[in-house]
Amino acid sequence: MTQYLLHDRIKENYDLNIEKWDHYQGSYKLYTNRGIKLVKVWNDNETLSSAFHLREQLAYSGFRTIDRFIRTTSGEPYILNGDEYMVITDWIDGRIPQVTNKDDLKRVSKQIAKLHIGLAKIRVDQDWEPWSKQFDHGLQHLHQIKDKIITKGKKNSFDEAILTHIDSQIEQIKQSILMADKVEKNHFRSGRIPQWCHGNLDLKWFRIDQFDVPWLIHFGIPVYDIPAYDVAKFLVHLYLKANYQEEPVFQFLNTYQEFIPLEKEEKLWILTYITFPHHLWKFLYIRYLSRFSQTRFANEQQYFQLIDLQKHHERLYRSLYRYFQL
Known part of the structure; x- marks a missing residue:
């Protein structure tokens, strides 16, 4: 036009x-x-x-x-x-909130809680696949990738590196499935149901205007899930943006829970999400199993960076486990 x-x-x-x-x-x-x-x-x-x-x-x-x-x-x-x-x-004029600014983080934390309160009032009629089933898809993918590499004629150093680490990743996914299955049984027994969630919360989707009011400027099609999914993804985002410092994560949770106190099962949902090796699974799936293999975008250096990232996630898990007093 x-x-x-x-x-x-x-x-x-x-x-x-x-x-x-x-x-x-x-x-x-x-x-x-x-x-x-x-x-x-x-x-x-x-x-x-x-x-x-x-x-x-x-x-x-x-x-x-x-x-x-x-x-x-x-x-x-x-x-x-x-x-x-x-x-x-x-046009929502304003600045992107900063993870190092405690006032910014407090405003965004309140905004996310209010978003979840608003979304909970919207009736939903949609099927939902439990996390344990979603995680099982990832497990099957890793088994397929392992078999594909083992039967490969000439292996390169990248293939060997994946074979060195993939068994531990398979075991981690198995543990995630057991955790998710246990939490699901307790969570839904108490009458909790999934609801609309943002699905991809990020500081860059917010603007703080001249009156210090935070606006959400990116709201496409939400996902249908447990609200703790949003919280877990945002905690990982904050942890990464803060260069793996824990304080912004705790500050977010303190403010969020002033509006929506997290129950035990919801805390376990958050820990379950964080321990699942999402990035490694997606990386390997794209390289080996996707319809259009993206081998030139998936190299050995990226793989080891994602392994390091998963180690940071495990440290975050331990910190949150203590914070939640589970």
């Missing part, structure tokens, strides 16, 4: 006068007579409609600091241009 056509479509459907714009990959920043707006391009109507309705339900449940879609003058949440769908949101 040319800028002139874009200008006409937006003026026609949103009654906005564009003074100037900046073009980014897949989006436009618009300076209009009604403030700065952001135009995003979507290719799939089904996911776009789901994202819109979930945003609206989330706002209705009380969580409003999110980039909601602005409706057109006819009440539609998007406009269609050929095969593309375009949505407009307000």
Whole structure:
């Protein structure tokens, strides 16, 4: 779409006068007579409609600091241009929170807790595969990879390195499956059910505005899971961003639990997620089993970096085990 056509479509459907714009990959920043707006391009109507309705339900449940879609003058949440769908949101001006800033981390922790409280109010009718089953897929993949390398005629140093470590990774996954299976039985016996979760929480998805209010600016299609999944992924993210320092992790948990105290099973969910070797499994799967093998993107150096990363995860596990007093 040319800028002139874009200008006409937006003026026609949103009654906005564009003074100037900046073009980014897949989006436009618009300076209009009604403030700065952001135009995003979507290719799939089904996911776009789901994202819109979930945003609206989330706002209705009380969580409003999110980039909601602005409706057109006819009440539609998007406009269609050929095969593309375009949505407009307000431009959330602000800074990315910093892991070293305690006030930033406290604001984001509260925001994530409030997000989970809002998401819990949205009714869900969807199947869910327990973690123990998901982990079992990973176990089967590692067995396939091991067999594939063993039967390989000429092995290189990378193959030998994987064979050296893969048995310990298989054992770790087996332990994760046992942990997940035990937690699932206790968790669901108490009446807890999965709900919508963000799925990929990251500090860069937040903006803290001039009034120190944190906004969530990246909310695509959430995942259906245990909310502790979000917490676990975000703890790993914080631990990495803080160069493996524990204090930001504990600070997040202290603030989060002011709003949502974690029960024993939820703490065990978090530990179970952290101990599962996700990165190693995905790395090996992409190299050996994916339809389009990515061997040139998966080298020996990366593999050993992921082994070191898993060791950091194990240290985080031990620290959290003590913190949770389990």
